[in-house]
Amino acid sequence: MESRKPSSLIRLQQRSLYRFLADPFGRSTRALELDGNYIRTTRRGEVVSISLQSLATAPFIRKGMLGTALTISSSEYNDVTLKGAGHRDAHVFSKRVKDAWNRFNLAALEKEAARLDRVLAEVMSLAAPSRYPAACQIAPLLEQARALNESLLSKLNAEVIGRETVARIAPVRKFAGDPRTLRANGIAAFVTAELDRWKDFFDTIETKPLTPEQRLSVVVDEDATLVLAGAGSGKTSVITAKAAYLIKAGIRQPKEVLLLAFAKNAAEEMSKRVEARSGVPIVARTFNAIAYDIIGIVEGSKPALADHATDDMAFTNLIKQILKDLVDRLSDVSMAIIRWFAHFLVEPNSEWDFKTKHDFYTHMEAQDLRTLQGEKVKSYEELQIANWLYENGVEYEYEPVYEHKIPETGRRDYQPDFRLTESGIYIEHFGVRHQKMADGSERLVTAPFVDRDEYLAGMEWKRQVHAEYKTTLIETYSYERQERRLLEGLAEKLAPHVNLKPRPVETIYDRIVELNQVDEFSKLLGTFLRKFKSGGYSLQDCETKSDRMKLGKRARAFLDVFAPVFEEYQKRLEGRIDFEDMILRAAHYAETGRYDSPFRHILVDEFQDISQSRARLVKALKAQHPDVRVFAVGDDWQSIFRFAGSDIHLMRHFGQEFGGSFDGETDVHRSVDLGRTFRSIDQIAFAARTFVLRNPAQIQKLIVPAGTATEPAIRIVTVSKGEDKAKLAEVLAAMSAVVAQVVKPATVLLLGRYRFVEPDLRDLRRRFPRLKISFKTIHASKGLEADHVILLNADSGRTGFPSEIVDDPLLSMVSPEEEAFQNAEERRVMYVAMTRARHTLTILASKARPSSFVTELKKDPVYGIAALPGMELEEHGCGECGGRLLGVRGKDGRIWYRCEHVQHCGNLLPACQSCGAALPRRTDGTAEVQCGCGATYPTCPECEDGWLIERSGSYGRFLGCVRYPTCVGKAKISSGDRSAITKPRRQNRA
Numbered sequence: 001m002e003s004r005k006p007s008s009l010i011r012l013q014q015r016s017l018y019r020f021l022a023d024p025f026g027r028s029t030r031a032l033e034l035d036g037n038y039i040r041t042t043r044r045g046e047v048v049s050i051s052l053q054s055l056a057t058a059p060f061i062r063k064g065m066l067g068t069a070l071t072i073s074s075s076e077y078n079d080v081t082l083k084g085a086g087h088r089d090a091h092v093f094s095k096r097v098k099d100a101w102n103r104f105n106l107a108a109l110e111k112e113a114a115r116l117d118r119v120l121a122e123v124m125s126l127a128a129p130s131r132y133p134a135a136c137q138i139a140p141l142l143e144q145a146r147a148l149n150e151s152l153l154s155k156l157n158a159e160v161i162g163r164e165t166v167a168r169i170a171p172v173r174k175f176a177g178d179p180r181t182l183r184a185n186g187i188a189a190f191v192t193a194e195l196d197r198w199k200d201f202f203d204t205i206e207t208k209p210l211t212p213e214q215r216l217s218v219v220v221d222e223d224a225t226l227v228l229a230g231a232g233s234g235k236t237s238v239i240t241a242k243a244a245y246l247i248k249a250g251i252r253q254p255k256e257v258l259l260l261a262f263a264k265n266a267a268e269e270m271s272k273r274v275e276a277r278s279g280v281p282i283v284a285r286t287f288n289a290i291a292y293d294i295i296g297i298v299e300g301s302k303p304a305l306a307d308h309a310t311d312d313m314a315f316t317n318l319i320k321q322i323l324k325d326l327v328d329r330l331s332d333v334s335m336a337i338i339r340w341f342a343h344f345l346v347e348p349n350s351e352w353d354f355k356t357k358h359d360f361y362t363h364m365e366a367q368d369l370r371t372l373q374g375e376k377v378k379s380y381e382e383l384q385i386a387n388w389l390y391e392n393g394v395e396y397e398y399e400p401v402y403e404h405k406i407p408e409t410g411r412r413d414y415q416p417d418f419r420l421t422e423s424g425i426y427i428e429h430f431g432v433r434h435q436k437m438a439d440g441s442e443r444l445v446t447a448p449f450v451d452r453d454e455y456l457a458g459m460e461w462k463r464q465v466h467a468e469y470k471t472t473l474i475e476t477y478s479y480e481r482q483e484r485r486l487l488e489g490l491a492e493k494l495a496p497h498v499n500l501k502p503r504p505v506e507t508i509y510d511r512i513v514e515l516n517q518v519d520e521f522s523k524l525l526g527t528f529l530r531k532f533k534s535g536g537y538s539l540q541d542c543e544t545k546s547d548r549m550k551l552g553k554r555a556r557a558f559l560d561v562f563a564p565v566f567e568e569y570q571k572r573l574e575g576r577i578d579f580e581d582m583i584l585r586a587a588h589y590a591e592t593g594r595y596d597s598p599f600r601h602i603l604v605d606e607f608q609d610i611s612q613s614r615a616r617l618v619k620a621l622k623a624q625h626p627d628v629r630v631f632a633v634g635d636d637w638q639s640i641f642r643f644a645g646s647d648i649h650l651m652r653h654f655g656q657e658f659g660g661s662f663d664g665e666t667d668v669h670r671s672v673d674l675g676r677t678f679r680s681i682d683q684i685a686f687a688a689r690t691f692v693l694r695n696p697a698q699i700q701k702l703i704v705p706a707g708t709a710t711e712p713a714i715r716i717v718t719v720s721k722g723e724d725k726a727k728l729a730e731v732l733a734a735m736s737a738v739v740a741q742v743v744k745p746a747t748v749l750l751l752g753r754y755r756f757v758e759p760d761l762r763d764l765r766r767r768f769p770r771l772k773i774s775f776k777t778i779h780a781s782k783g784l785e786a787d788h789v790i791l792l793n794a795d796s797g798r799t800g801f802p803s804e805i806v807d808d809p810l811l812s813m814v815s816p817e818e819e820a821f822q823n824a825e826e827r828r829v830m831y832v833a834m835t836r837a838r839h840t841l842t843i844l845a846s847k848a849r850p851s852s853f854v855t856e857l858k859k860d861p862v863y864g865i866a867a868l869p870g871m872e873l874e875e876h877g878c879g880e881c882g883g884r885l886l887g888v889r890g891k892d893g894r895i896w897y898r899c900e901h902v903q904h905c906g907n908l909l910p911a912c913q914s915c916g917a918a919l920p921r922r923t924d925g926t927a928e929v930q931c932g933c934g935a936t937y938p939t940c941p942e943c944e945d946g947w948l949i950e951r952s953g954s955y956g957r958f959l960g961c962v963r964y965p966t967c968v969g970k971a972k973i974s975s976g977d978r979s980a981i982t983k984p985r986r987q988n989r990a
Contacts, residue, residue: 010034012093018066018084029082032070034097037104039072041080050074053108055155058098061090070094102160108152109161116153116169119144123175126186128193131251132221133186135662136627142179142663149176179663194219198245205244205277206237213674217633218242221251222670223660226607226651227633228701231688231835232679232785235633239270239605242631244278246601258599258621259284262606270605284605287614288579291586298589306576312644319522319529322568323561327509334505336560341512342372342387344557345521346798347809348380350478351431351447357881360449361901365849368798371398372511378904381481382417382429388487391508393501394494395421402426404469412965414465416473423497425472427490430459433479472497520799524808525565527643528558531814532566533580534613534645539563542813549812558810580645583613590620597624607634611645615657622658630658636699637692640779640829647815648825652699676704677835679785683713684841687863688834691856695821698828706838713840714865716858718847720888728759728790731842732768735788739770749786750775751833753801757793778833789837794854795846802826802853823852847886848900876919879944880907885919887911909945910962920947942969 012032019026031042039050054076062069067084070093074080085093109116122141126133153173158166175182195202195215202218203209210218214234217227218241229235243259246252259274261267261284270284285293288309296302308314327334346367354360369377371386375398389396402414403424418427432444432455446452466473474493480486491500512518532542539559546555577585589595599621604610610618622628632654639648650657655667662668677685685705692698719727732748739746748771752758758775765773776784791801798804802823812819819825830853834841845854857863876885878899885897885907897919899907912918914935922929922944928936929947940946940961948959948971961969 010093010096012070012082012085012089014082014084015067015086022066022084029080032072032080032082032093034093034100037100039097041072041082048077050076050080052097052101052104053151055101057155058101058157059094061094063087072097098157101155102157105152105155105157106161109156109165112148112152115144116148116172119148120168120172123171123182126175126182127189129186129190132190132194132219133183134221134627134629135183135223135660135668136629138179138183138186139660139662140626142175145172145176145179149173180665183662191216191219198249201245201248202241205241206234210234210237210241211674211676213672213676214238214241217672217674218245220670220672221629221631222668224630224654224658224669225632226654226669226671227631228671228673228699229633229635230674230677230701230703231635231638231832232677232706233635233674234676234678235605235635235674236270236273238674239603239631239633240273240277242603243274243282244280247280247282248278252601254280254282255598256600257282258290258602260290260602260604260618261286262609264289266605287617288582291579291582291617294586294589294595295582298594304576305582306573306578309578309582316519316522316526318569318572319526319565320518322565322572323518323522323525324509326564326568327505333561333564334509336557336564338391338505338508338512340557340561341517341521342391342508343384344554345517346380346383348552348554350380350481351450352433352478355448357449357905358878358883358901360447361881361883361904362796362852364904365901366796366798366800366804368804370515370517372508372515373398374515376903379429379431381431381476381478381486384481384486385418385427385429385476385490388490389418389420390511391503393503394498396427397421402465403471404465406465414462416462420494420498423472425474425494425497426466427474427476428459428462429476429478431455431478432459433477433482523643524810525562527645528562528811528814529566529569530580530645531612531647531811532562533578534583534611535647535814536584536612537814545813549809551809551813555810555813580613583611583617587613587617587620590617590624593624597621597628600625600628602628602630604630604632605634607632608636608639608648608651609634609641609644609646610650612647612650613645615647615650619658632658635701637701637828637831638782640782640825640832642811642815642825648819649815652697673701675702678706679838680835681705681707681709681713681839683709683864684834684837687714687857687865688831690862691834691853692827692831694856695819695824695827697819697821697824709839712864713837714834714843714857714863715840716843716845716854716865718850719844720847724793724844725759727844728764728792729767731790731844732764732771732773735840736768736770745770745772746788747772747786748774748788748790749781749784749836750790750792751778751781751836752776752792753778753803753829754799759792778829781836782832785836785838787838788840788842789833791833791841791843793846794843794851796849796851800849801830801851827853847888848898848902876921878905878907881905885909885945887919906966907945908963908966913949938971940967940969941971943967 010033014028014030026044029041029043033040037052039052041048041050050072054074056073056075060071060073064083068087068090069081069083070085070090071079071081119141123145131137149172153169156169198219202215211234214237217225217238227235227238229238239259243257246257247254259270259282261270264286267284267286267289271282274280274282274284292302308318323337327337346369349363351360354363364378369380369383371377371383372390373386377383377386377398386396386398397419399415399417400419402416406414416426417429419425420427431450432446434442435445436442444456446455463473476486476490480489542559546559586595590597602618602621604618618630622630634651636648636651639646639651655669659667659669680688682705685703689703693700717727717731735746735748750759750773752775755777761773761775794801803826843854843857845851857865875887876897878885881899881901881904883905884900886900888896888898890896895911895917897909897911899905909919912920912931912933912935915931915933918932920929920931920935920937922939927939929939930936937947937949938959940948940963943961943963946961946963946967946969948969949962950957950973951960957973959971959973961967
């Protein structure tokens with residue numbers, strides 16, 4: 001504390017008149033005294049000392065009617081104001097305080113000269129920094145500059161300290177006031193200079209000079225740096241150059257750099273590449289390897305690893321075995337497992353969840369509604385009924401032809417929904433619900449796209465048929481499921497007629513295995529389990545999230561199976577650890593400080609594949625030292641390993657998860673887009689980019705293609721049932737013919753969403769020796785490329801592409817961020833498939849059940865997709881359901897147009913009688929349909945697509961719809977028009 005000098009004492013006092021008139025009770029400050037480096041205030045007899053160091057500004061005076069007020073602003077106390085002083089006395093006191101304050105600050109400035117010089121030098125160095133001015137490096141400097149500015153520099157009087165001192169402290173004050181601009185300028189200056197300094201290094205580190213984007217990504221060294229590396233953009237070159245640069249530039253020692261990869265072979269390859277290119281011995285490691293090392297260091301030994309930890313197939317087989325063992329125990333768990341497969345394997349949507357027949361049919365086909373008995377049914381409610389019958393040992397037929405021949409009605413043969421084979425009882429399930437009317441009454445209603453009157457009339461007709469032929473009909477209704485009593489009601493209705501003989505649980509499970517439903521469900525369970533463990537979730541977390549997302553009874557049924565499976569899985573580890581345990585245990589040791597990390601730079605390859613647990617480990621290692629940097633290279637467009645636990649949220653919110661802080665701003669990070677691709681030509685590169693960016697959640701990236709196409713680079717070939725091998729051979733033959741004209745053989749990569757679509761490679765290689773043909777699943781093709789890529793079986797369906805299994809909504813219970821965009825991950829899988837190709841991409845898709853991705857590519861002209869000449873028949877809209885009418889060739893060689901929704905719609909039309917190829921369509925404003933060949937026909941008065949042709953009946957000749965017996969539209973033949981109607985009419989063409 002400074003000594004106080006009596007000679008410097010000066011006092012300012014409140015005048016007695018003010019006290020008498022305005023403050024008789026002495027609530028305000030009575031007196032102020034300047035004593036050395038302190039100001040004392042007296043109020044209500046209490047004396048408080050204020051140091052000159054704490055003053056924010058010189059005293060402020062304000063003249064009033066009852067005297068002058070003087071205010072002292074201090075950081076130690078609230079403003080202190082003495083009112084009612086003499087005006088001259090207040091001015092003198094104010095000047096004395098100001099002089100004392102200036103002298104004090106000048107002395108402090110002299111005392112802090114060394115500190116000021118040090119801060120000033122560091123601030124000035126930002127103009128041309130020798131190291132990248134990362135937030136973690138500059139934040140301590142900003143803290144010092146602001147402390148110095150607040151305690152001293154901001155209080156200095158420019159007139160007192162002089163221009164030279166003002167100029168000297170100005171850079172520090174400017175930095176304290178606007179640090180972001182100065183840091184940004186410093187970054188720009190550093191990057192420009194560093195790129196020039198290391199030009200030779202960047203020119204020679206790889207076989208080809210690095211691109212400008214690659215060079216920038218290497219010299220940028222923010223707290224967290226994300227390099228967006230699209231397909232074929234040279235990400236391995238970047239991570240290799242970064243590691244070498246850190247060592248050669250003297251920024252880090254090899255032991256301070258942690259280079260992380262996901263696969264063991266990728267880590268080994270990266271280690272060799274770094275040393276070969278730069279001579280720097282940095283060992284790349286997998287996440288599992290570094291985690292295992294951390295555990296060994298902390299615990300003194302490494303725990304045993306579970307056998308299935310390194311084998312995905314063994315892991316899935318373990319889950320399958322656990323399911324089987326739980327079923328064999330005949331417990332409540334076994335019933336939960338059977339209940340899942342019988343009633344919740346697919347999403348329980350009904351007709352009322354869709355606006356059009358086409359949408360409903362598309363959804364149903366994608367769900368693959370296959371019963372435990374093995375047949376495909378047409379609705380989820382029919383599936384429930386069929387599986388209940390199977391579970392209870394009731395033998396049945398699905399959609400049999402009715403046992404009695406019904407006289408000519410114009411209808412197709414009557415096929416009730418179910419017939420119980422022992423009792424002969426029929427079951428019809430009617431898609432009707434109750435609707436409450438304004439007067440309180442109820443009526444039956446149908447789904448939005450179903451004609452109510454026609455449907456109710458059909459219900460009544462069926463009842464009359466059974467009544468007439470004295471067959472027993474049991475009716476069930478959609479409203480019963482809505483009221484949660486569909487199956488209970490069915491049991492009550494059947495009780496008088498049928499004796500239930502429930503099948504043993506193990507028998508039902510064996511049947512489920514035969515239907516190949518266990519394999520995919522085991523994979524779903526495995527994915528869920530890994531994400532459950534790595535994210536640190538509890539069953540309560542999952543239940544809460546399920547309720548919030550309204551996942552309903554299906555999620556509850558899934559958790560009823562998952563909980564015992566998870567418990568059994570943990571037991572079977574028997575003290576061993578899996579990779580999730582390994583990562584989490586290592587992260588815990590790093591978080592608690594039991595592991596002392598030597599790493600200052602953490603470089604992560606394939607960052608899009610990172611999981612919650614691996615991210616936790618990286619964060620724990622980063623948090624151990626204030627100057628640790630994270631350098632991540634990846635492509636969110638290629639994030640396709642959700643089933644293995646990867647979480648795209650971590651890349652999309654990279655700054656939030658890994659960024660630093662500076663000047664009150666959090667999430668500080670830098671992103672560099674490599675942009676350029678060294679693989680795909682423009683048509684493929686741009687089409688793939690457009691396709692993946694249809695999901696607005698994907699990070700925007702620029703693409704510079706490897707070259708320009710001179711002919712269509714993407715083709716779609718539609719395949720009829722049973723033609724898969726022949727169409728593939730046609731495509732390969734066309735490629736081989738082109739390759740025959742050049743010396744070098746071409747590489748052809750066949751891709752499949754699943755391995756079961758792999759063709760006979762030995763036969764194909766024998767037949768096409770000029771082509772180097774290989775096959776990979778799309779997931780296994782990551783990092784590969786070929787001259788030509790052929791995507792096989794791009795069809796719709798549960799195991800189609802997009803797969804309806806991978807993006808199961810249940811996985812959102814163990815994901816921090818739900819991907820709202822439909823088929824989000826499968827769209828990225830398609831992007832990976834497209835970008836394996838250098839020159840051409842050919843997609844083979846089912847004509848009847850094409851993938852929704854194929855439909856999108858064909859319909860939108862922005863993709864520039866071509867169809868191979870002569871391989872396409874024209875498509876038309878289906879007037880019955882809104883789907884597509886597809887041209888197919890019958891066994892007799894004739895062409896028919898059939899609705900894509902064969903099982904549900906059944907709309908079937910012959911080709912034009914005149915040309916035998918095209919489909920006549922309605923012409924607006926006329927009563928005719930017209931074919932492209934010029935032939936015309938009268939329109940059918942009953943249906944949208946049909947037309948009338950001459951037919952013979954018991955009453956002679958008449959005009960009937962070509963869709964008979966599905967449609968019974970007809971008209972009389974006018975004698976005057978007979979000659980015109982008997983044959984198709986051709987119009988004169990302009």
